[in-house]
Amino acid sequence: MSADKAPGPRERLLEAGQDLFYSQGASVGVDALLKQANVARRSLYEHFGGKDGLIEAVIRRASEQDIAWYEEALAGAEEPRTRLLGLFDRLDELVANADFRGCRYFATDLALTDPQHPAHAETDAFRQRLRALLVTELTALGHDDPGRAAEQLHLLIEGTLVMGSTRGNPHPARAARDLAARLIG
Amino acid sequence: MSADKAPGPRERLLEAGQDLFYSQGASVGVDALLKQANVARRSLYEHFGGKDGLIEAVIRRASEQDIAWYEEALAGAEEPRTRLLGLFDRLDELVANADFRGCRYFATDLALTDPQHPAHAETDAFRQRLRALLVTELTALGHDDPGRAAEQLHLLIEGTLVMGSTRGNPHPARAARDLAARLIG
DNA sequence: CCAGAAGTAGATCGATTGGTCTATTTCCGA
DNA sequence: TCGGAAATAGACCAATCGATCTACTTCTGG
Numbered sequence: 196m197s198a199d200k201a202p203g204p205r206e207r208l209l210e211a212g213q214d215l216f217y218s219q220g221a222s223v224g225v226d227a228l229l230k231q232a233n234v235a236r237r238s239l240y241e242h243f244g245g246k247d248g249l250i251e252a253v254i255r256r257a258s259e260q261d262i263a264w265y266e267e268a269l270a271g272a273e274e275p276r277t278r279l280l281g282l283f284d285r286l287d288e289l290v291a292n293a294d295f296r297g298c299r300y301f302a303t304d305l306a307l308t309d310p311q312h313p314a315h316a317e318t319d320a321f322r323q324r325l326r327a328l329l330v331t332e333l334t335a336l337g338h339d340d341p342g343r344a345a346e347q348l349h350l351l352i353e354g355t356l357v358m359g360s361t362r363g364n365p366h367p368a369r370a371a372r373d374l375a376a377r378l379i380g
Numbered sequence: 381m382s383a384d385k386a387p388g389p390r391e392r393l394l395e396a397g398q399d400l401f402y403s404q405g406a407s408v409g410v411d412a413l414l415k416q417a418n419v420a421r422r423s424l425y426e427h428f429g430g431k432d433g434l435i436e437a438v439i440r441r442a443s444e445q446d447i448a449w450y451e452e453a454l455a456g457a458e459e460p461r462t463r464l465l466g467l468f469d470r471l472d473e474l475v476a477n478a479d480f481r482g483c484r485y486f487a488t489d490l491a492l493t494d495p496q497h498p499a500h501a502e503t504d505a506f507r508q509r510l511r512a513l514l515v516t517e518l519t520a521l522g523h524d525d526p527g528r529a530a531e532q533l534h535l536l537i538e539g540t541l542v543m544g545s546t547r548g549n550p551h552p553a554r555a556a557r558d559l560a561a562r563l564i565g
Numbered sequence: 566c567c568a569g570a571a572g573t574a575g576a577t578c579g580a581t582t583g584g585t586c587t588a589t590t591t592c593c594g595a
Numbered sequence: 596t597c598g599g600a601a602a603t604a605g606a607c608c609a610a611t612c613g614a615t616c617t618a619c620t621t622c623t624g625g
Contacts, residue, residue: 203571203572204571204572204573219493220490220491220493222407222493224611224612224613225612225613225614226611226612226613234572234573235572235573235574235575236573236574236575236614236615237571237572237573237574237615237616238571238572238573239614240613240614240615241571241572245613245614246613246614297490298542301542301546302490304545304546305405305482305487305490305491306405306490306491308404308405308407318546319546319548322546322548323548326548343555346543346549346552346555347555347556347558347559349543350536350539350540350542350543350552350555350556350559351535351536351539351559353538353539353542353543354535354536354538354539354540354542355535355539357483357486357535357538357539357542358531358534358535358538360486360489361486361489361503361504361507363504363507363508363511364531367531367535370528370531370532370535371532371535373532374532374535374536374559374562374563377559377562377563378559378562388601388602389601389602389603409581409582409583410582410583410584411581411582411583419602419603420602420603420604420605421584421585421603421604421605422585422586422601422602422603422604423601423602423603424584425584425585426601426602430583430584431583431584566625567623567624567625568623568624568625569622569623569624570621570622570623570624571620571621571622571623572619572620572621572622573618573619573620573621574617574618574619574620575616575617575618576615576616576617576618577614577615577616577617578613578614578615578616579612579613579614579615580611580612580613580614581610581611581612581613582609582610582611582612583608583609583610583611584607584608584609584610585606585607585608585609586605586606586607586608587604587605587606587607588603588604588605588606589602589603589604589605590601590602590603590604591600591601591602591603592599592600592601592602593598593599593600593601594597594598594599594600595596595597595598
């Protein structure tokens, strides 16, 4: 095992998909994916069954990474309140990045018209995992209604990602952090 | 004048576009648009120059209507604080609607990869008009920093529209209203 | 060393896309 | 009433889409 050196076609396809689906949307052509992954056409259909299968696999993979990112962002401090507010500091950096283009999962849901597309289940799962993370933090913080507060924090996060992608204001995360601080109390 | 009875092809195209671009995204085919508008193919290219021109015109038209909707939603009360909070009550109804599919302008920006597409200027203009509306209300309310508070209200609105389209929780507007209330003080 | 799996390269297919064009009909004002 | 603009219907085009298939090469384990 230990397939570290020189990632195979499957891994290269996942990385190319993660990059191109995010920067150009789910409507990028198969040709562009194959070119960036430097992979033969056949490999895509062998490994993922088609473009839709790749989309689903990419979302699942990105979901793992993003949940890990949120966990790490929350691990920045010991005190629960500081942990949650620190998350918005990390979001501020994320959104400020030049190639930030909004929430991958929301964009995927919008791009895939078919409500039966398997990728929708993946985006739902991601949101549930994120919500669970917030509930855990709020419970540790001793909040009265962790479920409701988590919903509000989630709304603040999504709002930050939207405002950050429109570039109307450079630091939406700071506005959200301020609201989150009042919420946590 | 008074072109009320039996709207012409141009108007029918605008209505069909406003409906289909919203419910199915900007990627709907020209054929579907022509069919729903009950209009000849040539009429589209005569009036709007092409699909992109129709998209731009539809966004401009919807923008007018939506700004009017926000103005009317704010006109529900006399006291500034009640006016702003009432807006979130109206958003609650809007999001609860079965065919609600999120923010039209954000979805359009995501769907149009080309950053030079004229529709982007229209979505930006809409957001600026909405922001101006919020600043006016906050100024009337005597808020310390109307600009910053307007940014925060805008973030709460966009967050509500996102959360409402994912259907994870039925009443994101109530969560946002609660946060808005703390913000207004 | 060699057999088979995996990967590559690229032609090709059918469907669909946005857009152009021709021919015909409808409608309205001078 | 008549003439021209506007609208209709639909054939048609080039480009692009995702997907399939064949032929060849590379890599690897027994």
